[in-house]
Amino acid sequence: MVAGGPRLAWLEAIRQHYPIALHGVSLSLAADTEPDPVHLRKLADLIERIEPVLISEHLAWSAWRGVYHPDLLPFPRTNAALLRIADNISRTQDALGQRIAIENPTHYLHLEAHEWSETDFLRELTQRTGCGLLLDVNNVFISARNLQFNAADYLEQIPADAVMEIHLAGHSEDSELGASLLIDSHDAPIAEDVWTLYGHLIDRIGARPTLIERDDHLPEFDVLLSERNRAQHQLMQQQVTA
Amino acid sequence: MKTSLAQFQDNFVDALWHSNAEPMPLTALSSHFLPRDGSPPLEPSALDKLRAQPGFKIYRNTVIKSCIDALMANYPSVLRLVGTAWFHAAAAVHARNAPPIDVSMQVYGQHFPDFLKHYEGARELPYLADVARLDRSWTESHAAPDEALISASDLTHLSPIELGDTVLRPHPGARWIWFPDQPAYSIWRSNRESAEPDGELAWCAEGALLTRPHGSVIWQSAGLGLCTFLYACARGCTLAQAAEAAIQADPTQDIAQLLSELITAGALSPATPSHYS
Numbered sequence: 001m002v003a004g005g006p007r008l009a010w011l012e013a014i015r016q017h018y019p020i021a022l023h024g025v026s027l028s029l030a031a032d033t034e035p036d037p038v039h040l041r042k043l044a045d046l047i048e049r050i051e052p053v054l055i056s057e058h059l060a061w062s063a064w065r066g067v068y069h070p071d072l073l074p075f076p077r078t079n080a081a082l083l084r085i086a087d088n089i090s091r092t093q094d095a096l097g098q099r100i101a102i103e104n105p106t107h108y109l110h111l112e113a114h115e116w117s118e119t120d121f122l123r124e125l126t127q128r129t130g131c132g133l134l135l136d137v138n139n140v141f142i143s144a145r146n147l148q149f150n151a152a153d154y155l156e157q158i159p160a161d162a163v164m165e166i167h168l169a170g171h172s173e174d175s176e177l178g179a180s181l182l183i184d185s186h187d188a189p190i191a192e193d194v195w196t197l198y199g200h201l202i203d204r205i206g207a208r209p210t211l212i213e214r215d216d217h218l219p220e221f222d223v224l225l226s227e228r229n230r231a232q233h234q235l236m237q238q239q240v241t242a
Numbered sequence: 243m244k245t246s247l248a249q250f251q252d253n254f255v256d257a258l259w260h261s262n263a264e265p266m267p268l269t270a271l272s273s274h275f276l277p278r279d280g281s282p283p284l285e286p287s288a289l290d291k292l293r294a295q296p297g298f299k300i301y302r303n304t305v306i307k308s309c310i311d312a313l314m315a316n317y318p319s320v321l322r323l324v325g326t327a328w329f330h331a332a333a334a335v336h337a338r339n340a341p342p343i344d345v346s347m348q349v350y351g352q353h354f355p356d357f358l359k360h361y362e363g364a365r366e367l368p369y370l371a372d373v374a375r376l377d378r379s380w381t382e383s384h385a386a387p388d389e390a391l392i393s394a395s396d397l398t399h400l401s402p403i404e405l406g407d408t409v410l411r412p413h414p415g416a417r418w419i420w421f422p423d424q425p426a427y428s429i430w431r432s433n434r435e436s437a438e439p440d441g442e443l444a445w446c447a448e449g450a451l452l453t454r455p456h457g458s459v460i461w462q463s464a465g466l467g468l469c470t471f472l473y474a475c476a477r478g479c480t481l482a483q484a485a486e487a488a489i490q491a492d493p494t495q496d497i498a499q500l501l502s503e504l505i506t507a508g509a510l511s512p513a514t515p516s517h518y519s
């Protein structure tokens with residue numbers, strides 16, 4: 001979100017040829033404060049310029065007391081957090097004049113103070129605010145491994161109607177702790193277990209726009225495209241049988 | 243005692259930035275988690291358990307790595323001069339002293355040049371901070387608001403008096419710096435262009451002008467007259483006043499040539515209409 005220059009020009013040029021989904025990482029919806037009005041205004045300006053097909057943000061916080069901590073930070077899912085985040089989502093949707101999709105984050109920590117399961121929390125947010133969900137299957141898989149819960153059960157509990165987009169990505173193992181601590185590194189091919197979860201998910205909820213995230217250790221373009229083709233094939237099969 | 247969301251966030255941030263690289267033993271942690279609003283200390287056990295989990299380092303590492311990566315991306319000439327290991331060490335110190343306040347990491351590092359100026363590790367590299375200022379100028383130029391450029395025909399129809407009274411505005415994407423002590427622009431340029439310096443470097447004063455005339459940032463050397471002229475324009479001086487300042491700074495300065503140079507480089511925005519009375 002810069003004021004002008006080549007970055008915006010490139011985005012507009014891409015928009016001439018393709019629809020764009022805007023995916024935010026820094027609105028900090030789970031911070032115990034209202035969303036930054038300047039940030040919302042800049043985002044509204046960008047939306048007016050780009051006319052995205054979908055806008056999404058994370059169920060996490062990152063900006064707090066004037067400092068930006070560039071990560072997606074966790075919080076205890078308490079009743080108070082639910083009220084705050086629902087209010088922040090509503091304020092965001094009002095400011096943007098659009099429904100947004102909320103993405104499930106990756107978890108690395110056991111927090112003791114949770115009063116809600118994440119799936120119930122997300123469902124409640126959709127009901128209170130009318131927001132949708134961006135379901136990141138890789139995040140669910142990693143979190144399930146790190147926090148020892150069942151990923152398939154989690155996905156079963158996600159309300160099908162709310163899912164506006166799906167994310168897939170690769171992950172890696174912690175260099176010291178190995179498979180007991182998985183990291184959402186976006187630097188590897190999508191794991192077979194994640195493909196399986198994805199297949200079951202779209203069997204249940206139907207086809208949804210699916211994005212493959214890859215930020216590092218980029219392979220040849222053909223390899224990236226083969227993952228895309230595999231997802232597309234699964235989506236097409238689903239549509240044929242639906 | 244139940245922790246509010248705000249208290250949790252205060253304490254999580256403290257632990258992110260102020261804890262050691264390795265998980266601390268549980269007994270050593272409680273003093274880190276004092277609420278800022280004067281309320282009783284948090285129940286240490288919950289936060290201690292959180293900090294002692296191996297997963298906590300993922301957040302700590304990601305936050306600092308994101309800052310270092312952004313500084314590396316935004317200061318490529320500095321990186322090329324000092325190498326990755328040196329840069330990492332300096333960037334980690336800076337990120338802890340001056341974490342991002344803007345969520346746009348494309349513009350993170352506004353204070354990095356000042357930090358380098360005083361950084362003990364850079365004492366042997368007195369030009370490093372100035373090279374960093376030029377990398378910063380590039381970033382600011384790249385992200386500046388879009389605005390039309392002035393053309394020569396905007397000025398040619400003005401009478402000499404009207405021309406002298408015109409207030410020229412530097413384009414939002416224009417950045418200029420005069421370095422009175424060292425050839426920082428030459429050093430920056432050869433690193434930015436990944437080129438070897440042309441022959442032996444003359445250790446003398448020089449200036450730089452960065453502009454963004456056609457969708458990408460370009461740079462050229464600039465004399466003291468040019469830099470002085472643009473500083474005056476930015477302060478709101480009329481063209482006549484800015485020209486006078488430029489000639490005072492450099493008596494050999496040809497103002498017509500200077501204007502032509504600035505217009506060609508895309509350093510000026512159209513003057514505000516009120517000045518064309």
